[in-house]
Amino acid sequence: MTALALCAASPAYAATHEIAAGDGAGQRLQEALILSEPGDEVVLGAGRFVLDDGLSLDVDNVTVRGAGMNATVLDFTGQKGAGEGLLVTSDKVTLRDFAVENPQGDGIKSKGADNIVYQRVRVTWTSGPKPTNGAYGIYPVESTGVLIAECEVSGASDAGIYVGQSRKITVRNSIARQNVAGIEIENSRDAIVERNMVTGNTGGILVFDLPNLPVMGGGNVLVRENLVSTNTTPNFAPKGNIVAGVPRGTGIMVMANEQVWVDNNTIVDNPTAAVMVVSYIKPFEDKRYNPYPREVVVADNQAYDNGQAPDLPGIAPVVQAFGGALPTLMWDGLQQDDDTPAVLASPEMPGWSLNLSKQGQSMAEARPGPLSVPAYGQPWNMEGIGAPKELEARLVS
Amino acid sequence: MIRSFVFGAALATAAAALAAAPDRGAVNDAVIAEAGLPRTLSEYGFFTDAAAQIPTARVTPYRLNTPLWSDGAEKLRFVYVPQGTQAKADGEGLIDLPVGAALIKTFAFQKDGKRRLIETRVLLHRADGWLALPYVWNDEQTEAKLAVAGARMPVTTPAGEAIDYRVPNKNQCKECHGLNGEVIPIGPKARNLSADWLDRFADAGMIDKVPAVANRIPMWEDRATVSVAAAARGYLEANCAHCHRPGATASNSGLDLRWEQSDPHAIGIMKHPVAAGRGAGNLLYDVVPGKPDQSILTYRMASSEAGVAMPELGKATVDHDGLEAVERWIAALPQMDAARADH
Numbered sequence: 001m002t003a004l005a006l007c008a009a010s011p012a013y014a015a016t017h018e019i020a021a022g023d024g025a026g027q028r029l030q031e032a033l034i035l036s037e038p039g040d041e042v043v044l045g046a047g048r049f050v051l052d053d054g055l056s057l058d059v060d061n062v063t064v065r066g067a068g069m070n071a072t073v074l075d076f077t078g079q080k081g082a083g084e085g086l087l088v089t090s091d092k093v094t095l096r097d098f099a100v101e102n103p104q105g106d107g108i109k110s111k112g113a114d115n116i117v118y119q120r121v122r123v124t125w126t127s128g129p130k131p132t133n134g135a136y137g138i139y140p141v142e143s144t145g146v147l148i149a150e151c152e153v154s155g156a157s158d159a160g161i162y163v164g165q166s167r168k169i170t171v172r173n174s175i176a177r178q179n180v181a182g183i184e185i186e187n188s189r190d191a192i193v194e195r196n197m198v199t200g201n202t203g204g205i206l207v208f209d210l211p212n213l214p215v216m217g218g219g220n221v222l223v224r225e226n227l228v229s230t231n232t233t234p235n236f237a238p239k240g241n242i243v244a245g246v247p248r249g250t251g252i253m254v255m256a257n258e259q260v261w262v263d264n265n266t267i268v269d270n271p272t273a274a275v276m277v278v279s280y281i282k283p284f285e286d287k288r289y290n291p292y293p294r295e296v297v298v299a300d301n302q303a304y305d306n307g308q309a310p311d312l313p314g315i316a317p318v319v320q321a322f323g324g325a326l327p328t329l330m331w332d333g334l335q336q337d338d339d340t341p342a343v344l345a346s347p348e349m350p351g352w353s354l355n356l357s358k359q360g361q362s363m364a365e366a367r368p369g370p371l372s373v374p375a376y377g378q379p380w381n382m383e384g385i386g387a388p389k390e391l392e393a394r395l396v397s
Numbered sequence: 398m399i400r401s402f403v404f405g406a407a408l409a410t411a412a413a414a415l416a417a418a419p420d421r422g423a424v425n426d427a428v429i430a431e432a433g434l435p436r437t438l439s440e441y442g443f444f445t446d447a448a449a450q451i452p453t454a455r456v457t458p459y460r461l462n463t464p465l466w467s468d469g470a471e472k473l474r475f476v477y478v479p480q481g482t483q484a485k486a487d488g489e490g491l492i493d494l495p496v497g498a499a500l501i502k503t504f505a506f507q508k509d510g511k512r513r514l515i516e517t518r519v520l521l522h523r524a525d526g527w528l529a530l531p532y533v534w535n536d537e538q539t540e541a542k543l544a545v546a547g548a549r550m551p552v553t554t555p556a557g558e559a560i561d562y563r564v565p566n567k568n569q570c571k572e573c574h575g576l577n578g579e580v581i582p583i584g585p586k587a588r589n590l591s592a593d594w595l596d597r598f599a600d601a602g603m604i605d606k607v608p609a610v611a612n613r614i615p616m617w618e619d620r621a622t623v624s625v626a627a628a629a630r631g632y633l634e635a636n637c638a639h640c641h642r643p644g645a646t647a648s649n650s651g652l653d654l655r656w657e658q659s660d661p662h663a664i665g666i667m668k669h670p671v672a673a674g675r676g677a678g679n680l681l682y683d684v685v686p687g688k689p690d691q692s693i694l695t696y697r698m699a700s701s702e703a704g705v706a707m708p709e710l711g712k713a714t715v716d717h718d719g720l721e722a723v724e725r726w727i728a729a730l731p732q733m734d735a736a737r738a739d740h
Binding site: 033034053056058083103104112134135136139141157158210212214215240241242282285 | 545546547549561563566567568569571572575578643646648649651662668669670671672673674675676677678679680681682693702703704709710713
């Protein structure tokens with residue numbers, strides 16, 4: 001009976017490829033990833049897999065799972081080639097219960113890989129924050145349907161969990177610490193970032209839209225119920241990268257997006273600002289690009305002990321004027337037009353504005369003053385935001 | 398010098414092959430067409446003498462004007478067009494090869510004064526699309542076997558560097574050959590083939606007509622005499638643009654290094670990196686006109702470190718000739734003010 005039930009539960013052709021750590025593990029694992037068929041599982045044993053090349057998966061509907069995010073470690077410390085530890089380029093892939101350590105470039109990149117689930121996956125650069133670490137830990141890009149749950153990333157020299165140029169995304173119950181950016185949603189739409197612990201980074205949660213990318217027009221992002229605390233690590237990103245400009249001590253930062261709802265987060269001990277809403281600061285020529293935040297709602301969050309040592313040039317007199325700490329919400333004062341408010345917040349929201357007068361101005365041109373933004377109304381229709389249900393169904397307890 | 402000698406030799410072989418009478422055996426068309434992964438290179442019958450790389454009838458050697466550099470490996474390229482079929486000219490881009498066609502590329506290095514074949518990569522045009530497979534030669538040079546997971550092996554490059562040469566695995570083939578989710582050839586674009594070769598290919602009936610090419614990529618060995626822009630852009634097309642173009646592996650970078658791309662920002666001029674991480678090397682822009690030492694493009698070309706080096710696959714050492722061509726081009730670009738450049 002049991003055997004029959006098992007058969008009924010999975011396609012008849014599904015196979016399990018078990019790979020143990022030890023000699024030639026990289027070759028055996030890569031072979032299994034190539035020869036697997038849709039529906040198959042690649043099961044990694046407990047132990048340390050010492051790998052000298054990047055791995056890749058290009059078969060749809062394959063599950064790669066280990067014995068746990070601390071028990072099964074893919075160790076890329078001696079990696080000689082490839083731009084990431086594991087590259088996934090196929091759809092409906094599930095990654096679960098293993099770790100990637102010290103990849104020379106990115107940790108796990110999934111590109112054009114629709115409906116992917118990352119569950120209980122850890123990516124760690126083991127020497128802590130260093131500019132020589134790879135850029136992104138968990139890195140889905142150009143994908144529709146992304147669910148990241150119960151994962152953990154530390155040490156990324158750009159963003160720990162980075163979702164770029166994608167749609168229908170959920171990042172939940174994950175830990176991002178000691179990265180430049182903890183979690184970043186970039187040029188993406190329909191995303192939920194919820195119940196994550198984001199601590200010890202330079203900046204906690206970033207929601208960005210940048211010009212000159214194949215996919216632009218980020219928006220419909222819900223950031224709720226996260227713990228964003230003590231993001232005090234000095235910025236260690238290599239220059240040239242956009243996150244190299246993120247001030248140390250930024251809690252939640254929204255740049256040039258449309259409709260972002262920031263609600264019920266606990267934001268503590270971020271020395272620059274709890275919440276920052278700004279326009280894209282650099283010059284650009286991309287006519288498709290809108291550099292302004294539009295309708296970013298900063299609703300009821302628990303924010304305290306933020307803004308006490310801002311990493312902003314010439315800020316000391318402003319801090320003094322506000323009595324020793326900047327208020328919760330910082331806005332650069334720029335918006336697309338009067339009918340399209342950049343920020344909406346409750347009237348009690350403590351905040352301040354740089355009162356810049358045009359896009360591209362620097363801090364030096366700021367005329368700091370109190371915040372005056374409209375109150376928010378009902379949340380917009382959030383149906384269809386977040387990872388599709390089919391992905392949630394793949395999570396195991 | 399070595400490179401142009403090799404090209405010269407390849408061209409001579411090409412001429413001989415095109416002129417020869419077609420009674421040199423036959424390729425096994427069924428092996429190309431049928432599902433499955435042939436385990437050995439000999440099953441295809443692409444060569445009458447594989448160790449000497451003597452091709453079977455209708456297997457035509459060719460060279461690219463400016464080729465992809467792979468640690469200085471000698472490359473022997475062949476295109477197979479089955480009897481009763483023809484390739485179609487399709488403008489300046491890839492020649493349109495029929496189902497049943499194949500591209501064959503053998504990589505070789507010198508060892509003890511002799512040519513040692515390392516691997517032969519085949520691209521098979523099957524009814525359901527192109528399939529890329531790598532075959533690794535044995536030490537005896539008698540047979541090449543399928544290596545879906547690739548391999549690593551020690552070789553010494555023409556520059557004298559001892560490297561751990563990487564034969565790509567089947568997925569890595571797709572990293573470079575993938576476009577919009579499909580596997581396609583990269584090399585045989587009409588603009589990167591000589592007019593002379595195309596004439597002879599058409600005369601032999603292998604292609605329906607000679608593709609019209611207005612703006613041909615120069616011969617790499619002529620790089621000192623053609624414009625610095627043509628030399629560098631030809632190099633970037635052949636070495637970078639298979640990934641750095643819309644729809645390909647590095648599309649999300651926004652960098653488009655195709656020969657035909659004319660938008661300065663798209664080819665990296667005063668363009669900020671997107672996801673370069675430490676690969677940016679603390680530099681701000683992909684290409685800073687007049688300043689190769691401040692350009693991420695040349696910084697990454699000059700690296701052999703995983704996570705920084707570009708291209709990510711297919712090389713372990715630095716192509717100093719290629720780097721120099723790109724540096725000369727950047728140095729000759731008119732300088733602009735960084736603040737204005739973004740406009």
